[in-house]
Amino acid sequence: NWDTGDEMVEKFLDAAARGDLSQVSTLLSHVPSLTNQTGYSGWTALMLAARNGHYHVVENLLSHGCDKFIVNSSSQTAYDIAKFWGHKHIADLLGQTDDGCQRVLLGSHISPQENYFSRETLDRLSGKRTDEAWLEAKQRKPDTVYLMFSNLSPMVSTPQEDNSLCRFTYETVKDLLQKPATVLIFLGGIQETPAWFAFSTDEDAAELLKLCTERNCSFPKMPNRDLLKLNEEEAGIVAQARSVLAWHSRYSFCPTCGTSTKPEEGGHKRICLNSECRSLKGVHNTCYPRVDPVVIMLVIHPDGNQCLLGRKKIFPARMFSCLAGFVEPGETFEDAVRREVEEESGVQVGPVQYISCQPWPMPSNLMIGCFAVAISTDIRVDENEIEEARWFTRQQVIDSLFREASPAFIAPPRQTIAHQLIRHWIGMNANL
Ligand SMILES: NC(=O)c1ccc[n+]([C@@H]2O[C@H](COP(=O)([O-])OP(=O)(O)OC[C@H]3O[C@@H](n4cnc5c(N)ncnc54)[C@H](O)[C@@H]3O)[C@@H](O)[C@H]2O)c1
Ligand SMILES: [Mg+2]
Ligand SMILES: [Mg+2]
Numbered sequence: 001n002w003d004t005g006d007e008m009v010e011k012f013l014d015a016a017a018r019g020d021l022s023q024v025s026t027l028l029s030h031v032p033s034l035t036n037q038t039g040y041s042g043w044t045a046l047m048l049a050a051r052n053g054h055y056h057v058v059e060n061l062l063s064h065g066c067d068k069f070i071v072n073s074s075s076q077t078a079y080d081i082a083k084f085w086g087h088k089h090i091a092d093l094l095g096q097t098d099d100g101c102q103r104v105l106l107g108s109h110i111s112p113q114e115n116y117f118s119r120e121t122l123d124r125l126s127g128k129r130t131d132e133a134w135l136e137a138k139q140r141k142p143d144t145v146y147l148m149f150s151n152l153s154p155m156v157s158t159p160q161e162d163n164s165l166c167r168f169t170y171e172t173v174k175d176l177l178q179k180p181a182t183v184l185i186f187l188g189g190i191q192e193t194p195a196w197f198a199f200s201t202d203e204d205a206a207e208l209l210k211l212c213t214e215r216n217c218s219f220p221k222m223p224n225r226d227l228l229k230l231n232e233e234e235a236g237i238v239a240q241a242r243s244v245l246a247w248h249s250r251y252s253f254c255p256t257c258g259t260s261t262k263p264e265e266g267g268h269k270r271i272c273l274n275s276e277c278r279s280l281k282g283v284h285n286t287c288y289p290r291v292d293p294v295v296i297m298l299v300i301h302p303d304g305n306q307c308l309l310g311r312k313k314i315f316p317a318r319m320f321s322c323l324a325g326f327v328e329p330g331e332t333f334e335d336a337v338r339r340e341v342e343e344e345s346g347v348q349v350g351p352v353q354y355i356s357c358q359p360w361p362m363p364s365n366l367m368i369g370c371f372a373v374a375i376s377t378d379i380r381v382d383e384n385e386i387e388e389a390r391w392f393t394r395q396q397v398i399d400s401l402f403r404e405a406s407p408a409f410i411a412p413p414r415q416t417i418a419h420q421l422i423r424h425w426i427g428m429n430a431n432l
């Protein structure tokens with residue numbers, strides 16, 4: 001005897017809150033449109049069941065297609081609520097993706113290994129770099145792996161959508177290694193054997209491709225896009241190899257005196273050929289591969305429920321991402337975060353917290369990922385660097401990450417630390 005819609009919604013929410021599984025399913029089978037109705041403070045039936053630890057009701061609601069990505073008026077999802085009230089089994093259930101894989105919302109367990117380009121597959125064996133005899137013997141071993149780079153791109157084969165690195169033997173590449181323009185670097189090994197090397201060559205790319213026995217091989221033209229299609233292990237190897245090879249290609253002359261330089265120590269050092277050069281006296285950082293630190297930050301609104309994202313002109317349409325900028329000399333990364341955010345968006349930042357980092361071999365950045373809490377909210381963008389910056393709500397961010405239908409913006413791809421920072425924020429309880 002249900003007369004008004006409101007009453008029915010109330011009955012339904014109440015049944016979910018009490019854990020009355022049979023009433024919840026009866027009501028839903030009669031009136032499917034109840035599924036995502038909200039009551040006081042925007043709470044859904046799923047949130048109420050999650051609040052009170054009713055596992056079977058949560059399960060039943062999910063099987064009826066209840067939307068777990070809705071937030072209430074305090075910007076909490078049902079997952080946030082289950083986690084806060086200590087119903088771990090319910091939080092686990094809500095955190096699953098449709099394919100049964102855990103952790104769709106559990107960004108708070110982010111570890112450095114989860115950032116693309118950051119997996120250390122090989123032991124770098126840096127102690128062996130000065131052991132020329134050992135390196136030379138390793139080079140000739142039949143199980144030694146060679147990666148080939150042309151124009152700072154590795155040769156990859158593309159069996160399907162993904163790229164995988166083409167691996168060469170000494171026999172196949174030994175002639176190329178003799179060419180004067182070739183630069184060879186020792187990458188390391190897995191418990192010393194097999195050893196891995198990478199080299200760059202300026203020979204004709206079409207001829208090089210003929211050396212590979214695999215099909216669909218190429219040197220990708222757009223590293224920013226194509227190098228994101230490797231598996232995690234190979235991405236980690238490419239991060240090391242590409243940065244070091246890029247450094248060789250830029251430091252063929254000594255930054256101190258302008259004389260030619262040559263590689264040493266398995267390609268991890270370059271030394272000046274002018275025996276009078278200052279760079280040969282003592283240790284000089286110009287002789288070693290360079291890394292440029294960049295801070296990248298998710299700026300969180302003082303209300304805790306919005307974040308600041310910006311877009312550069314070169315981004316694909318509708319994509320917004322974290323603000324980022326190079327660390328300047330004599331600056332802590334906390335200060336760099338405050339300066340870059342202020343420069344690019346006009347927003348002032350108080351506390352800064354380090355989250356995780358990511359090598360970004362384009363050519364040699366180390367992205368230092370932070371959360372930063374804003375202490376002002378007015379936006380005034382620096383139009384030279386940023387086309388637009390905006391505050392986005394948790395609901396908009398959740399929609400963009402997890403739902404298909406027309407979100408307010410497009411998030412950067414999962415291989416970027418920007419994506420991981422945004423996801424990490426969603427996995428944290430904003431208001432609790
Ligand atoms: N992995 C990710 O999620 C991600 C996201 C955003 C940016 N990035 C990388 O971070 C880099 C820096 O971000 P940004 O462009 O916003 O920095 P930014 O805001 O400091 O502005 C870039 C400008 O800084 C100057 N600059 C100062 N030091 C520099 C250096 N060592 N190398 C080159 N330019 C230098 C140049 O004028 C350059 O145009 C980008 O180039 C990009 O490769 C990675
Ligand atoms: Mg900047
Ligand atoms: Mg910037």
Ligand SMILES: [Mg+2]
Nearest residue numbers: 325326327340
């Ligand atoms: Mg800058």
Ligand SMILES: [Zn+2]
Nearest residue numbers: 254257272277
């Ligand atoms: Zn010199």
